[in-house]
Amino acid sequence: MQSFRKEIWLEIPTRRAFVNITPQVAAALAESGIREGLCLVNAMHITASVFINDDESGLHHDYEQWLETLAPFNASPQVYHHNRTGEDNADAHLKRQVMGREVVVAVTDGHLDFGTWEQIFYGEFDGRRRKRVLVKIIGE
Numbered sequence: 269m270q271s272f273r274k275e276i277w278l279e280i281p282t283r284r285a286f287v288n289i290t291p292q293v294a295a296a297l298a299e300s301g302i303r304e305g306l307c308l309v310n311a312m313h314i315t316a317s318v319f320i321n322d323d324e325s326g327l328h329h330d331y332e333q334w335l336e337t338l339a340p341f342n343a344s345p346q347v348y349h350h351n352r353t354g355e356d357n358a359d360a361h362l363k364r365q366v367m368g369r370e371v372v373v374a375v376t377d378g379h380l381d382f383g384t385w386e387q388i389f390y391g392e393f394d395g396r397r398r399k400r401v402l403v404k405i406i407g408e
Contacts, residue, residue, distance in 0.1 A: 272300035272405040275312075280395035283341070286328045287390045289318075289401060293373075294380055296403040303378045305407015309388055310370030313399045315360035317367035317391035320382075335363045335393075360393035367391050375407055 274296040276289060293309055311318045321327065339362035345351040348358030371388060374381035380388075390401055 269305075269406060269408060270300070270302055272296070272302060272403075274299065274403045276390075276401040276403060277398060278390060278392070278401065279398045280392040283393070283395050284332065285392045285395060286331065287392070288323050288387050289390045290323075290380070290387045293388050293403055297375060297378070297380060297405060300405045302375055302405050302407040305375045305405060307373045307375050307380060308370060308402070308404040308406075309373070310402050310404075311364070311390065311399070312402050315357055315364055315392075315394035316399055316401075317364045317393070318370050318401060319367050319389055319391060320371050320373070320386050321389060322385045323387045323389075331367075331391075335366065338366060339363050357394040363393040364391070375405065 276292045278287060280287070293307065297307060309318050339359040341359045342348065343351060343356035350358035350361065373388070392399070
């Protein structure tokens, strides 16, 4: 069994965004040389997410509105206790919890083995600084 590790670095200029990272993950898989196995992709920051879904702008807009309804941005320490630490990103932690930390994709014949329309996304909920995503591939 082989193991391969790569980091993808992103710097999102806005507070929130969804970025399709499928091409970077596929490039890491090609670099690994692994043909059969599993590919783990996870956000290495507690205010960011990795998830799988359709690359459709209406859906991304719906996610944004839905997440703002669940955990609206509000820097006030009266609204979110976490913001009493001097932070203003409590909502980003909650959004990450809903969207998830990581995904695992099967690797078959050297390719990411997706269902129809599936793509890997990085969800940023407290951007404007450099963050990383871990790609860990195991297999043969």
